[in-house]
Amino acid sequence: MRKSILGTTLATFVMGMGIAHAAVPASCRTIRMANIGWTDNAVQNAVFSKVATSLGYKTDIKLYSLEVMYAGLSNNKIDVFLDNWTPSQDGTTKPYEAKHEIDVIGPDLKHAKYTLVVPHYLYEKGLKTFADIHKFAKQLHYKIYGIEPGNDGNEHVLSMIKSNTFDLGKFHLVQSSEAGMLAEVARKYPKQQAIVFLGWEPHPMNVEFHINYLTGGKNYFGPRQGEATLYINTRHDYAKDCPNVGRLLHNFYLTVNDENKMMYDVQVKHQQASAVGAAWLKAHPDWVKKTLDGVTTVSGKPGAAAVLAGLN
CATH class of the missing domain: 3.40.190.10 (Periplasmic binding protein-like II)
Structure with a gap:
């Protein structure tokens, strides 16, 4: 520390x-x-x-x-x-x-906590780690959702995409804002559509949505699920x-x-x-x-x- x-x-x-x-x-x-x-x-x-x-x-x-x-x-x-x-x-x-x-x-x-997360329904389908993301590429439309440009979390994702870490080279980071990202989550969540996004606690998203924090990203977000x-x-x-x-x-x-x-x-x-x-x-x-x-x-x-x- x-x-x-x-x-x-x-x-x-x-x-x-x-x-x-x-x-x-x-x-x-x-x-x-x-x-x-x-x-x-x-x-x-x-x-x-x-x-x-x-x-x-x-x-x-x-x-x-x-x-x-x-x-x-x-x-x-x-x-x-x-x-x-x-x-x-x-x-x-x-x-x-x-x-x-x-x-x-x-x-x-x-x-x-601060790392990539997915809705629980997607976690149950097998997207549990950073290494699993590329397996769901088509369902995710090759997109990962972030917040405002310049944010450190976005930069970590962009770095992974640039270096093709976890086979993410074909993915695109959607950069908007905290509110914009969560609006997209709220749109997809009732339909149980696939989405990977930046998640953190403390935050009401942990109450509003049943989400799971992905493992395997310690080199970017730190150990113990960020x-x-x-x-x-x-x-x-x-x-x-x-x-x-x-x-x-x-x-x-x-x-x-x-x-x-x-x-x-x-x-x-x-x-x-x-x-x-x-x-x-x-x-x-x-x-x-x-x-x-x-x-x-x-x-x-x-x-x-x-x-x-x-x-x-």
Whole structure:
């Protein structure tokens, strides 16, 4: 598992912060955050933003592609990204880490998954591994469905196609978006038509559809059916420059079940992510107290009390 490159020094620094601190400097009062269009990122941002605004911060959340977002972190135009999936995104992030252009904090979620999946009815017919995909080529119309261009999962599939790994050389990757891909799944699923697509957990797709994660793709998506750990990425030295937010980021952690529930409310019940995040926080006061341990408002007052008061 990846270790935070911020290291022991910063951990000791933020852990030593007391509650009675001077007001947060003006340069840290707006937190510039990335949204890359994923539902899990939307609920993460909603929870974090509600906490931060209750502390007196402003959050400026803009939509980016993954590639543009990392460029923004590296040139100090973005402060925080909460949704770095490893190991699948390592090819994107490691060059930035090696040049000390971004910092890694966390993990902020463990035991996630990210790899290719199929509906259970197709799994039962024998499509159980990456090596089985080509056997169903005609039924699949030589297509694998991905999400937005530039996404690491798409890049893994494109790499397999280019190198003819698993005899996928004749396949085509359909690139669209999370919503576009899942719309195609929803169209094919009732008719039990064949489809292979990118799947991950946490996500409501695991509730809406009976799906199976394919094995055999560890060289691309990692072992154990693409088991993933999520980390927080920040611009370099952000937690040092803004230590109060840095402590909040170090404390920030959600579970797969937490995100599954919130994502279901957003994607299936069509509720606003901001409302879902606020409702989740109100239902989890112990999480608020633990996460806000040692974190203050922008004026230096105890943070947990301010957040809990803002939820009532």
